Amino acid sequence: MASAALKLAPPLIRKSLLNDRGFREEYGFKTKATIAFESSGFSVQRSELFDAVRVVLAGEGPAELTGVEDRTWNLTNDAPEGELPHLVLSSDQQRLALPDFSFLSGDASTRIRSLEESASDVNLPLSAQEEWRSILVERALEDDEVDTFHSDICDTPIHMERIIRSEITAGESSISSLVPNSRRYYNRLVGAYDGSSSIQDYAVGTGREVFEQLAEWRPYEGFLFSLLLSSHLALTAEINTDHLDREKLEEAFDFLEKHGDMLSRLGAFEVGLRILPDRPEVEPFLLRLVHRIRDDDVEGEAGEFKLFSALFVLVDGELARTHLMAEEPPFYRRLASLAQAALIHRQLVQCGIDYDHFSKWAFNNRAEHYYMQSLADMRTDPRWNPDLAAAPQMQADFFGRITIAGNNFKANIGEGELRDTILADGEQSLIKLCEFPAPYFPGPLEGTENSSTALPDDLTSVIEEQLDSAEVKASSFIALVNSATIFKITSGHAELATKALRLVNYRLANLEDKSQLVGILNGLATVAAVSRNPELADELRILVRRYRRDSQYRFSVEEAMRMSLVASAAREDLMEWREFAGEWLTELAFGELEENEGEALSSHLSALLNSVPELWVSCARADAALQAWCQ
Numbered sequence: 001m002a003s004a005a006l007k008l009a010p011p012l013i014r015k016s017l018l019n020d021r022g023f024r025e026e027y028g029f030k031t032k033a034t035i036a037f038e039s040s041g042f043s044v045q046r047s048e049l050f051d052a053v054r055v056v057l058a059g060e061g062p063a064e065l066t067g068v069e070d071r072t073w074n075l076t077n078d079a080p081e082g083e084l085p086h087l088v089l090s091s092d093q094q095r096l097a098l099p100d101f102s103f104l105s106g107d108a109s110t111r112i113r114s115l116e117e118s119a120s121d122v123n124l125p126l127s128a129q130e131e132w133r134s135i136l137v138e139r140a141l142e143d144d145e146v147d148t149f150h151s152d153i154c155d156t157p158i159h160m161e162r163i164i165r166s167e168i169t170a171g172e173s174s175i176s177s178l179v180p181n182s183r184r185y186y187n188r189l190v191g192a193y194d195g196s197s198s199i200q201d202y203a204v205g206t207g208r209e210v211f212e213q214l215a216e217w218r219p220y221e222g223f224l225f226s227l228l229l230s231s232h233l234a235l236t237a238e239i240n241t242d243h244l245d246r247e248k249l250e251e252a253f254d255f256l257e258k259h260g261d262m263l264s265r266l267g268a269f270e271v272g273l274r275i276l277p278d279r280p281e282v283e284p285f286l287l288r289l290v291h292r293i294r295d296d297d298v299e300g301e302a303g304e305f306k307l308f309s310a311l312f313v314l315v316d317g318e319l320a321r322t323h324l325m326a327e328e329p330p331f332y333r334r335l336a337s338l339a340q341a342a343l344i345h346r347q348l349v350q351c352g353i354d355y356d357h358f359s360k361w362a363f364n365n366r367a368e369h370y371y372m373q374s375l376a377d378m379r380t381d382p383r384w385n386p387d388l389a390a391a392p393q394m395q396a397d398f399f400g401r402i403t404i405a406g407n408n409f410k411a412n413i414g415e416g417e418l419r420d421t422i423l424a425d426g427e428q429s430l431i432k433l434c435e436f437p438a439p440y441f442p443g444p445l446e447g448t449e450n451s452s453t454a455l456p457d458d459l460t461s462v463i464e465e466q467l468d469s470a471e472v473k474a475s476s477f478i479a480l481v482n483s484a485t486i487f488k489i490t491s492g493h494a495e496l497a498t499k500a501l502r503l504v505n506y507r508l509a510n511l512e513d514k515s516q517l518v519g520i521l522n523g524l525a526t527v528a529a530v531s532r533n534p535e536l537a538d539e540l541r542i543l544v545r546r547y548r549r550d551s552q553y554r555f556s557v558e559e560a561m562r563m564s565l566v567a568s569a570a571r572e573d574l575m576e577w578r579e580f581a582g583e584w585l586t587e588l589a590f591g592e593l594e595e596n597e598g599e600a601l602s603s604h605l606s607a608l609l610n611s612v613p614e615l616w617v618s619c620a621r622a623d624a625a626l627q628a629w630c631q
Contacts, residue, residue, distance in 0.1 A: 164347045165350065168348060203235045222243075224256075259346070261308065265292055269405065290402060315340045330380060331447070371607075373607075383447045406419075451486065529570055557601050586621050602630050606623070
């Protein structure tokens with residue numbers, strides 16, 4: 001009966017149950033697995049291979065195996081005496097080296113030694129080591145436990161780094177290998193989520209623990225892995241270099257300059273500038289790291305920021321699609337996404353692949369899931385929107401952080417090119433090369449934080465004068481919308497915009513063109529979100545409806561969908577957000593759709609519903625209408 005019921009279960013549930021040893025034992029299921037060595041064409045039943053391994057490890061001589069293709073192979077241990085077993089399969093002139101199967105040995109000391117070497121090699125967490133040690137000190141692993149052990153080893157950043165580099169070199173990369181569907185893996189990459197409400201709290205808690213453990217594991221490699229978590233200055237402030245001697249520290253900075261990823265270069269600069277008085281050996285590298293960041297051809301075919309941006313979109317979009325971190329706040333998922341993107345980026349740099357081709361592939365595969373998830377995230381993180389992950393903005397964000405570091409540690413910087421580049425305003429300075437206000441926008445992990453910078457008095461006066469006037473026109477809103485993500489916007493500022501929209505009867509006078517209209521509407525949506533002002537969101541919905549029907553300024557349904565979701569973030573409560581967003585999206589779905597707008601809206605809505613299943617309650621009619629439209 002259990003077998004019949006299992007056949008009716010969905011594939012993922014069936015696989016999960018069959019992987020559960022307790023379930024198999026309770027209902028008498030036995031697994032029959034086949035191990036295939038693809039490069040040789042050799043396949044064999046798992047039980048036969050492991051039995052042969054046990055014979056060889058027991059010192060009972062070579063073992064003979066016959067594969068499913070009826071070819072005979074000999075299994076031998078070619079390791080010198082005193083070394084861990086080195087198992088080799090041979091047939092005619094062909095030889096295959098097997099992975100380490102020492103945990104199948106009857107000798108406890110061999111099993112424990114193998115565990116210790118494997119654990120050290122991949123930095124397996126102590127808790128996992130102790131779990132396996134408690135088994136291996138008593139007995140060898142059973143067949144079903146071997147895959148579980150290997151899975152534990154594989155769910156480590158060190159192992160994943162090797163796999164990614166190997167597959168990229170072989171031209172066999174896939175989303176599933178680049179973005180592991182394993183929560184355990186990401187816990188080991190960035191630390192397990194600890195309930196922190198902000199990245200600052202996380203940095204001084206779990207972040208610090210992660211860095212300390214990496215330093216204890218292997219100082220040099222640990223430092224390089226720590227820098228994958230350089231997505232916020234609160235994290236790099238916790239990275240310590242006391243465990244590195246002069247030679248290793250210089251080696252690490254040299255590696256990052258020549259073969260590192262962009263995120264780690266930024267982190268290395270921030271760390272290096274902080275420790276400069278005590279570690280002057282890093283000074284020559286700091287300017288070169290800044291040059292690598294400053295001089296990147298962002299939009300060019302070899303642009304590293306374009307590659308990093310696309311990788312972030314790929315990873316974050318895949319994590320959104322799989323719901324792997326659906327219960328955690330967005331900053332934690334983005335921390336993991338940026339770290340994994342940096343890890344992949346570092347391998348691509350070392351492999352010398354075509355950045356432009358890989359960037360297009362990565363972006364095209366998961367951009368929709370990334371974008372819809374990020375818009376939904378604005379309910380809790382209203383100050384960061386998905387467009388801020390574009391390559392030029394990422395570079396500007398890096399410029400901003402370098403400048404902040406320069407100001408924080410100004411006393412550490414002597415006169416010269418480094419100081420001129422990051423603090424002065426010469427032709428090649430960061431300030432001169434980056435257009436205001438891009439360096440001052442919030443970063444990916446800062447969406448929940450209210451800006452601590454109050455609106456300057458003169459700007460407040462301009463906003464009030466323009467909006468509290470009898471002659472409000474399109475340009476009257478520009479000062480407010482340009483301030484929304486930089487300065488602290490209060491509900492009072494949003495109320496001025498609300499009254500102004502009512503005053504002009506939802507028609508913006510003296511519009512220059514459609515792009516100005518779309519910019520103002522997106523900006524007002526952001527004002528509503530960051531000020532948590534539902535009234536402005538309500539008025540904006542009327543304004544968007546009016547211009548969606550305008551023959552001169554009509555904009556796409558995709559642009560309208562973005563405005564609706566950004567404005568919906570004015571309502572932080574999930575139920576209120578669900579109802580408002582659902583009603584607006586349903587209105588768009590039942591509105592006039594041109595050419596391929598129905599297919600586009602249907603696809604975006606499906607991705608959004610995948611990210612936020614709660615929306616089904618208010619969007620079911622919209623989905624049904626769009627499905628019918630697409631047929």
